[in-house]
Amino acid sequence: MADVIVLGAGMIGVSTALALQARGRDVLLIDRKAPGRETSYGNGGLIHGEAAEPHPMPRDLSALWNIALRRDNNIHWTFDALPSQARALFDYWWHSQPARHMELSKTYHAITARSPADHRGLIEAAGASDIIRDKGYRNGFGSKDGFDRGRAAAQAVADRWGLKLRVLSGDELAAAEPALTRRYAGAIEWQDAISCTDPGALVQAYADLFARRGGTVEKSEISAIAPIGKGWRVHGSAGAHEAADLVLAAGPWTPRLIAPLGYRLRMVRKRGYHLHFKGGTSLDMIFADADRTGVLIPTRLGTRLLTGAQVVREGAAPNPVQLAKVEAQTREFIDLGRRVEAQPWHGDRPCMPDMLPVVGALSKHRGLWLNTGHGHQGFTLGPTTAELLADDMLTGQTAHPVLRPARLGL
Ligand SMILES: Cc1cc2nc3c(=O)[nH]c(=O)nc-3n(C[C@H](O)[C@H](O)[C@H](O)COP(=O)(O)OP(=O)(O)OC[C@H]3O[C@@H](n4cnc5c(N)ncnc54)[C@H](O)[C@@H]3O)c2cc1C
Numbered sequence: 001m002a003d004v005i006v007l008g009a010g011m012i013g014v015s016t017a018l019a020l021q022a023r024g025r026d027v028l029l030i031d032r033k034a035p036g037r038e039t040s041y042g043n044g045g046l047i048h049g050e051a052a053e054p055h056p057m058p059r060d061l062s063a064l065w066n067i068a069l070r071r072d073n074n075i076h077w078t079f080d081a082l083p084s085q086a087r088a089l090f091d092y093w094w095h096s097q098p099a100r101h102m103e104l105s106k107t108y109h110a111i112t113a114r115s116p117a118d119h120r121g122l123i124e125a126a127g128a129s130d131i132i133r134d135k136g137y138r139n140g141f142g143s144k145d146g147f148d149r150g151r152a153a154a155q156a157v158a159d160r161w162g163l164k165l166r167v168l169s170g171d172e173l174a175a176a177e178p179a180l181t182r183r184y185a186g187a188i189e190w191q192d193a194i195s196c197t198d199p200g201a202l203v204q205a206y207a208d209l210f211a212r213r214g215g216t217v218e219k220s221e222i223s224a225i226a227p228i229g230k231g232w233r234v235h236g237s238a239g240a241h242e243a244a245d246l247v248l249a250a251g252p253w254t255p256r257l258i259a260p261l262g263y264r265l266r267m268v269r270k271r272g273y274h275l276h277f278k279g280g281t282s283l284d285m286i287f288a289d290a291d292r293t294g295v296l297i298p299t300r301l302g303t304r305l306l307t308g309a310q311v312v313r314e315g316a317a318p319n320p321v322q323l324a325k326v327e328a329q330t331r332e333f334i335d336l337g338r339r340v341e342a343q344p345w346h347g348d349r350p351c352m353p354d355m356l357p358v359v360g361a362l363s364k365h366r367g368l369w370l371n372t373g374h375g376h377q378g379f380t381l382g383p384t385t386a387e388l389l390a391d392d393m394l395t396g397q398t399a400h401p402v403l404r405p406a407r408l409g410l
Contacts, residue, residue, distance in 0.1 A: 002028035004393075005234055005243040007222055007257070008372075009033075010040035011199075011382035013249035014206045016371050018122065019383070019390035020247075021215050028241060029210065030234065032221035036203025039251050039347040040379060042274050044297050044306055045199040046137060046286060048380040049116040049192035052109035052161035054355035055376050056096035057089070073293040073325045074308035081269075084313045088266040091353030104355055107402055109161050111357075111384050116194050118383035128205040131300065136193035137286035140173060140184040147185040150290055154188045164191035179281035182289070182333035195286055198300045199379055225257060231367055245393065247369045252350040254372040256314070263362060263410050267373060268351040270309035273320045273344040275327070276302035280337025289333055294326030302340050305330060312348065320344045351375035352408075359385045360392050360404030369393060370405050 006017045009031035017029040029035075058064060066072045077085075095104065123132055139154075141147035151167055158165040166189040168176065173187040196202050211217055220236035225246060227233075232246035248254050255265040282303055288295045297304040307322040323344050330336055352358060352373040362368045371389045374381050385403070392398040 002026045002216070002241070002243045004028070004245040004247060005030060005232065005241055006247045006249055007225070007234065008249035008251060008254075009035035009203070009207060009217065010038055010249065010251050011036065011203050011379050012040075012251065012371050012374060012385065013247070014203050014210060015122070015382035015386035016247055016249050016389055017210050017215055018206060019386035020393070021210060021213055023390055023394050027210075027215050028243065029207070029215060029217045030220050030222060030236065030241070031217075032219065032237070034204065034219070035207035035217065036200040039349065040203045041200035042272070042345040042347045043199050043379045044286065044295055044304075045196035045299065045379065047116050047119050047194045047196065048112055048377050049194070050136065050163050050190040051112045051193075051377050051380065052163060053101065053105040053157060054108045056101045056355070057092045059093065059096055073322050075311070076309070076322050077311040078316070078319065081311050081313045081316065085268060085311055088268045088353050089311070091266065092268050092351070092355075095354040101355075107356060107400055111381060111388075111400065112377060113161075113192075115380045115384045116192070118387065119194075122206055122209065122383055123202070126205040126209040128202055131196055131198045131201055133195050133197065135195060135285045136190040137195070137288070138168070138173070138177075138187045138189045139288050139290045140180070140182075140187040142182065142184055142289070142291045144185045146290060151186070151188055165189070166191055177283055177285070177287065179283055179334055180287075181335070189285070195297075196379075197298065201300075222257070224260070227365055227368075245367045245369060247371055247389070249371045251372060251378070252314070252348040254350070254370065258362070258370075261365065261368075263364075265358070265373070265408070265410065266353060268353060269312050269314060270349040270351050270375070271312045271316075271346055272309065272349060273307045273318070273323045273346045274304050275323060275344045276304050276340035277336040278302040278338060278340050280335040283334070289329070292326075292329040292332070293322070294330055296330065296334065303336060305336070309349065314348075318344070318346050320346065349375050350378070354407070356403055357381060357385050358403065358405050358408065358410075359389050359400075360398065360406070362405050362410055
């Protein structure tokens with residue numbers, strides 16, 4: 001019998017298993033798929049050391065109006081999502097007030113700023129340096145006005161949190177990225193981020209490291225979790241297991257797992273889609289055109305084109321309407337080549353209404369822990385919140401008690 005079961009082998013669960021193992025715990029890591037095949041597979045691969053401020057919900061009326069009318073291709077929604085998402089969206093709107101957002105950003109900055117360093121130790125130990133680039137990303141601006149506004153806004157954020165920003169003229173951008181066919185007024189480059197050319201492979205490499213260090217990874221679909229005498233039993237397709245502690249790191253599926261125990265974890269489900277392209281020209285660095293939607297990511301699998309957010313109910317059928325527009329817009333400034341996959345990938349960012357991950361013990365049950373709700377930056381934050389949770393589990397202390405589920409009444 002293991003000491004701890006970690007349920008979910010995405011970036012969060014695998015990192016948690018490693019952090020607990022490093023503290024001498026005997027850990028069983030369970031997932032229904034191979035490690036890193038869900039949300040942690042299809043993301044942008046950015047390790048966002050620069051993400052000091054989490055993504056707030058737009059609050060000005062014209063932006064909200066454009067979202068309501070589905071004029072903003074960055075954010076899409078469907079009517080069937082509203083019954084399950086309305087309350088979480090209202091809370092998200094409330095927490096996005098400027099003063100509240102700034103308060104939350106202090107914690108967010110503290111955890112994202114250390115994230116590249118927390119990854120680096122694991123990257124080295126896992127032998128995964130070949131899929132890491134010491135490069136952040138760029139935003140390009142087509143007009144001088146847009147560039148002036150974008151640069152001023154970015155500089156304000158950089159000054160507030162001490163971030164490294166490089167400003168490129170249109171000529172400098174053209175020299176750095178000859179693949180861009182549009183003439184830009186300029187670009188900004190965030191230099192505190194690093195990136196990964198194959199996010200799913202990095203999670204797999206961390207899982208392999210965990211296994212090499214003596215940990216066990218089991219493929220099993222867990223159908224129920226239940227308290228037993230002094231611990232927990234999980235029932236799965238590969239059988240039942242018991243342990244003193246159970247960590248739930250099941251990303252967007254976590255609310256469903258704890259609901260039968262009486263916990264209601266409200267998430268905003270922001271779905272994203274991607275497709276890969278090959279045979280066109282390729283970029284040196286992750287790039288977004290600020291006048292269009294979508295993000296371009298050079299990966300080992302081709303150029304990955306990502307959409308913004310689609311607010312969905314859990315399990316909603318794919319509806320990649322944003323992707324078609326993103327692809328058409330992107331072809332205006334780069335030769336993308338041909339589509340690699342017939343169908344786009346999709347995954348739901350597990351976003352908390354207050355934009356902070358949920359890391360710590362659930363109140364009504366002994367030995368039941370959450371590490372979830374990492375929203376837009378879970379690939380970044382895996383090793384960091386894993387360290388925080390492992391400290392809390394072993395010492396009862398954490399550097400950021402505000403992240404505990406207690407803040408949500410859970
Ligand atoms: C389009 C897009 C772009 C993104 N870009 C970035 C980025 O550039 N940088 C960044 O930091 N973040 C990014 N993110 C966010 C990031 O991908 C997520 O926050 C992160 O992957 C969440 O990790 P996780 O381990 O919590 O969830 P997941 O990776 O989804 O892992 C959860 C695991 O739990 C397993 N599971 C669930 N239920 C069960 C069950 N009953 N039994 C067994 N196993 C179960 C699943 O199979 C899954 O493997 C992006 C997300 C999207 C969608």
